[in-house]
Amino acid sequence: MKLPPRVRIVDVGPRDGLQNEKQPVSAEIKIGLVHRLQDAGLTEIEVTSFVSPKWVPQMADNAEVMHGIRRKAGVRYSVLTPNMKGLEAALAAPRAEWPDEIVVFGAASEAFSQKNINCSIAESIERFAPVVAAAREQGIAVRGAMSCTVGCPYEGEIAPERVGMLARLMKDIGVQRVDVADTIGVGTPRKVRAAMEATLAHFEVDRVSGHFHDTYGQALVNTLASLELGVWNFQSSSAGLGGCPYAKGATGNVATEDVVYMLQGMGIETGIDLDRLIDAGVYISEALGREPNSRASKAIRNKRLG
Ligand code: HMG
Ligand code: MG
Numbered sequence: 001m002k003l004p005p006r007v008r009i010v011d012v013g014p015r016d017g018l019q020n021e022k023q024p025v026s027a028e029i030k031i032g033l034v035h036r037l038q039d040a041g042l043t044e045i046e047v048t049s050f051v052s053p054k055w056v057p058q059m060a061d062n063a064e065v066m067h068g069i070r071r072k073a074g075v076r077y078s079v080l081t082p083n084m085k086g087l088e089a090a091l092a093a094p095r096a097e098w099p100d101e102i103v104v105f106g107a108a109s110e111a112f113s114q115k116n117i118n119c120s121i122a123e124s125i126e127r128f129a130p131v132v133a134a135a136r137e138q139g140i141a142v143r144g145a146m147s148c149t150v151g152c153p154y155e156g157e158i159a160p161e162r163v164g165m166l167a168r169l170m171k172d173i174g175v176q177r178v179d180v181a182d183t184i185g186v187g188t189p190r191k192v193r194a195a196m197e198a199t200l201a202h203f204e205v206d207r208v209s210g211h212f213h214d215t216y217g218q219a220l221v222n223t224l225a226s227l228e229l230g231v232w233n234f235q236s237s238s239a240g241l242g243g244c245p246y247a248k249g250a251t252g253n254v255a256t257e258d259v260v261y262m263l264q265g266m267g268i269e270t271g272i273d274l275d276r277l278i279d280a281g282v283y284i285s286e287a288l289g290r291e292p293n294s295r296a297s298k299a300i301r302n303k304r305l306g
Contacts (some may be wrong), residue, residue, distance in 0.1 A: 004232035006269035006305040009210070010044035011037045011256050013284065014065070015080060017241025019049065023290065027061040029287045031068040036280035037220050037238060038072045041272040042256075046103070049080030050089045052133035056245060063089065074295055076100045078143065082117050091138065102135045104128040104175065105145040108162045111154035112183070121166065122252050129173040136174060137223050145211065149188035150197040153247050157191075158263050161273070164198035175209035179233035179235060182222065182248040184298045185215030209233035213247075214240060219254030220262055227268075234259060239281035240293030255294030257281055274300070 014030050014037075030048070037045050047069065053060035062079065069077065076139050078101040079089045090099055104275045106124045107113040113121050132142045148155075163180070170178055178198050182192065192210070199208050210226040210233070212219035223234060240255035278300055281292040292298070 002268065003227050003268065004230060005230050006271075007111055007227075007234060007259075007263050008044065009042060009256060009259065009270060010046055010233070011042045011236035011238055012046040012211070012235045012253055013037070013239065013241050013256070015046040015049055015059070016235075016253055017237035017239070017284075019148040020242060020245045021058050023288065025058065025189065025287065026063040027068060029080070029284070030061070030065050032287075033238070033280060033284045034077075034233065035064075036276070036283055040276035040280050041270070042277075043074055043271065044076045044078065045180045046080070047079045047099070049082075050086035051080060051082055059274055063093060063232045066090070066099070066104060070214045071096070074143075078103055080105060081131055081135075082147075083127050084131055084134070087134055099140065100137075101143055102131070102143040103143045103145050103179075104131055104170075105147065106166055107147040107152075107183075108158050108166045109148040109152035109155045111167050112152050112246065114156065116147065121169075125173060128175075130168075132174045136176075141177075142175050143179065144170040144179050145179045145181055146170070146199070147181050147183045149180045149199075150182050151184055153184050153250070154226045158195075160194040160198040163195045164201055167199045167202040169256070171202045177209065177233075179209045179211040180226075181211035182213055182219075183247050184240050185213035185218060187212070188218055189221050189224050192222040193225050195227065196226055196231060198231065205230045206232070209235055211235040213242075213250050213252065215251045219260060223254070223259060223262070238277060239285045239297065240291075241284065241288075252293060255281070255292070255297065257292070257294040257297040257300075261296035261300075
């Protein structure tokens with residue numbers, strides 16, 4: 001089977017990875033993580049989110065983090081903006097500190113939409129529309145994250161038709177690319193394939209990415225199933241950090257280290273230096289006082305010890 005020759009990864013660790021972290025993590029540490037990720041060759045980094053600090057306290061230092069990062073040419077920095085207030089906050093900084101891309105985030109499940117962003121799917125699209133238009137007017141790219149595309153913690157299994165419906169709504173309001181997210185990591189290859197296909201009916205393959213949480217250890221096979229459809233954009237977190245505050249029990253994104261190890265072994269180009277990536281994962285894990293949640297990281301570090 002012909003697979004994509006290269007893959008582009010968005011490391012979402014600084015945002016998805018840390019948003020649910022209960023212990024304080026300083027802006028300095030977050031900035032240090034972003035720097036290490038870009039030095040490891042990541043060309044897309046999801047840095048933070050401009051959401052309510054009452055809902056997600058860990059992201060309250062969003063402006064400080066955006067101010068502190070040293071921009072590297074060729075790297076795309078993205079942030080989450082759920083509404084106009086979020087976009088305005090992201091653009092309150094000098095232009096040099098603006099994100100290159102904003103992310104609006106909706107769900108294929110009504111219940112999750114309510115829990116996560118306090119509105120229905122239809123209302124969320126109404127809220128996103130002016131955000132998307134305003135961002136694009138300023139030359140900022142727009143991505144749409146679609147949560148619960150295979151399963152929802154409140155509604156159970158989600159039919160692919162609902163994913164297709166959300167993708168179409170995102171497309172209609174001018175979202176340029178979308179993430180097919182398995183928020184709680186329940187997906188298995190056939191189900192993920194169906195969610196991908198429902199999305200691919202509305203977005204070309206270059207504009208669709210896989211965002212897999214690894215709760216049930218299925219993220220790598222789901223990545224492979226997506227590659228087989230020609231999808232070549234993926235999101236993952238260094239050291240497998242994270243989880244969504246509104247999806248109880250869901251663990252972090254698949255570890256970027258594990259994805260890169262698999263892709264390298266398959267001869268698929270990522271542009272990422274695995275050793276430096278592992279060091280980035282160790283850096284943030286040490287700051288959090290735990291081991292990186294990546295099998296590839298552990299194996300390679302064991303080997304380093306001889
Ligand atoms: P709301 O309460 O419906 O909003 O929250 P509101 O407009 O009624 O405002 C209420 C208060 O929030 C007001 O403050 C606003 O000023 C403030 P008050 O008057 O009470 O002091 N507010 C804001 N403050 C800062 N930034 C903003 C903002 N908007 C309102 N942008 C809202 C709606 C969306 C804001 C809220 O529900 C929220 O912040 N939710 C957080 C959602 C979130 O961050 N979830 C995690 C990220 S999504 C995710 O992890 C999934 C993903 O990884 C894909 C996957 O895996 O599925 C992307
Ligand atoms: Mg996520």
